[in-house]
Amino acid sequence: MFATQPFIDIRRRLHQIPEPGFAEFKTQQLLLDTISMLPQERIDVKTWRTGILVKVKGRNPSKRIGYRADMDGLPITEDTSYEFRSTHPGYMHACGHDFHMSIGLGVLTYFVQYPIDDDLIVIFQPAEEGPGGAKPMLESEEFAEWKPDCIFALHIAPEYPVGTIATRPGILFANTSELFIDLTGTGGHAAFPHKANDMVVAASHMVTQLQSIISRNVDPLDSAVITIGRIEGGTKQNIIAEKARLEGTIRTLSVDSMSKVKTRIEAVVKGIETGFDCKAEIDYGANYYQVYNEENLTREFMDWLQQTGAATVVECREAMTGEDFGYFLAEIPGFMFWLGVDTPYGLHHAKIEPDEAAIEVALYVLTRYIAWKSNK
Numbered sequence: 250m251f252a253t254q255p256f257i258d259i260r261r262r263l264h265q266i267p268e269p270g271f272a273e274f275k276t277q278q279l280l281l282d283t284i285s286m287l288p289q290e291r292i293d294v295k296t297w298r299t300g301i302l303v304k305v306k307g308r309n310p311s312k313r314i315g316y317r318a319d320m321d322g323l324p325i326t327e328d329t330s331y332e333f334r335s336t337h338p339g340y341m342h343a344c345g346h347d348f349h350m351s352i353g354l355g356v357l358t359y360f361v362q363y364p365i366d367d368d369l370i371v372i373f374q375p376a377e378e379g380p381g382g383a384k385p386m387l388e389s390e391e392f393a394e395w396k397p398d399c400i401f402a403l404h405i406a407p408e409y410p411v412g413t414i415a416t417r418p419g420i421l422f423a424n425t426s427e428l429f430i431d432l433t434g435t436g437g438h439a440a441f442p443h444k445a446n447d448m449v450v451a452a453s454h455m456v457t458q459l460q461s462i463i464s465r466n467v468d469p470l471d472s473a474v475i476t477i478g479r480i481e482g483g484t485k486q487n488i489i490a491e492k493a494r495l496e497g498t499i500r501t502l503s504v505d506s507m508s509k510v511k512t513r514i515e516a517v518v519k520g521i522e523t524g525f526d527c528k529a530e531i532d533y534g535a536n537y538y539q540v541y542n543e544e545n546l547t548r549e550f551m552d553w554l555q556q557t558g559a560a561t562v563v564e565c566r567e568a569m570t571g572e573d574f575g576y577f578l579a580e581i582p583g584f585m586f587w588l589g590v591d592t593p594y595g596l597h598h599a600k601i602e603p604d605e606a607a608i609e610v611a612l613y614v615l616t617r618y619i620a621w622k623s624n625k
């Protein structure tokens with residue numbers, strides 16, 4: 250009998266300590282403390298920056314099976330009804346990484362108790378929300394030594410009921426690039442606009458022109474998104490702003506569209522520089538490769554779910570979310586799937602309260618599926 254309540258408890262403890270990417274110090278310590286309470290004969294543990302790699306040794310290994318969980322929180326002020334709310338002001342686990350980690354702990358605990366033939370590598374990866382931990386982790390010696398032969402990950406999905414798993418062979422998540430644009434003009438008195446170059450007006454034009462790239466330059470059958478999530482500019486209501494900054498993200502379903510969108514952004518920014526007689530600088534920040542599920546493995550997993558009835562399986566559409574797990578999938582066969590957590594609030598929302606019953610579903614599915622895969 251494998252109890253899942255301890256992993257709900259750990260999820261709550263993790264929920265209280267959300268941390269930014271590559272600063273997951275308390276999170277790493279809590280995970281290490283929890284892992285240190287397991288019988289140590291069957292496991293090896295390594296740290297990589299704020300991440301952790303755990304090998305659960307198989308009885309007679311012929312391959313390594315990987316599960317990856319991301320670790321970082323988001324700069325959101327939590328507004329849930331939880332008693333176990335975030336104790337880190339302005340930070341919240343609003344993208345389910347507390348779920349992903351506690352499920353990772355559950356999976357490794359299960360296989361310490363019920364060993365399989367193959368080695369299991371559980372990967373706790375920092376900085377998924379940015380600047381991206383997957384790529385440097387993948388390039389590290391620590392990872393190379395235990396590189397899995399196949400790899401899986403899940404992401405909570407607010408829109409699906411508990412008991413439902415959604416995925417698809419092929420592209421699941423988009424290519425992403427962060428986008429930062431700094432504008433510098435000439436400040437001045439609000440009453441004398443002709444003696445200044447107003448960067449609030451320039452930034453406003455920029456936002457609408459950026460949206461026209463999506464509607465006029467990208468093939469409508471090859472989706473793309475530009476979202477400007479933050480604008481900062483000026484200092485006071487009666488002072489013309491000398492500086493403005495736009496912060497956003499670009500999403501495209503094809504690699505080609507990403508470079509096309511960037512070329513068009515550069516042209517729009519040049520036009521704003523000329524039109525508003527200002528200086529503009531673009532920084533693309535962190536870029537993530539698409540999450541592309543290996544077709545055969547994904548189809549096999551979906552068929553297995555259907556045949557065993559371990560969960561209700563839905564073949565979903567691709568989504569414009571990004572995930573640096575795409576870098577793992579570019580090198581290692583595997584897939585990612587959505588885990589239904591049934592909550593009216595979306596990912597990255599201050600009120601999101603995923604249903605914890607989904608932890609039991611994930612543990613049931615992953616432990617049985619990994620054991621089945623190991624026996625194949």
Ligand SMILES: CC(=O)N[C@@H](CCC[C@H](N)C(=O)O)C(=O)O
Nearest residue numbers: 378379425426427498570571572
């Ligand atoms: C699943 C999810 O919500 N992932 C994030 C990944 C962030 C990528 C990067 N920091 C960016 O903003 O482009 C997402 O926002 O999709």
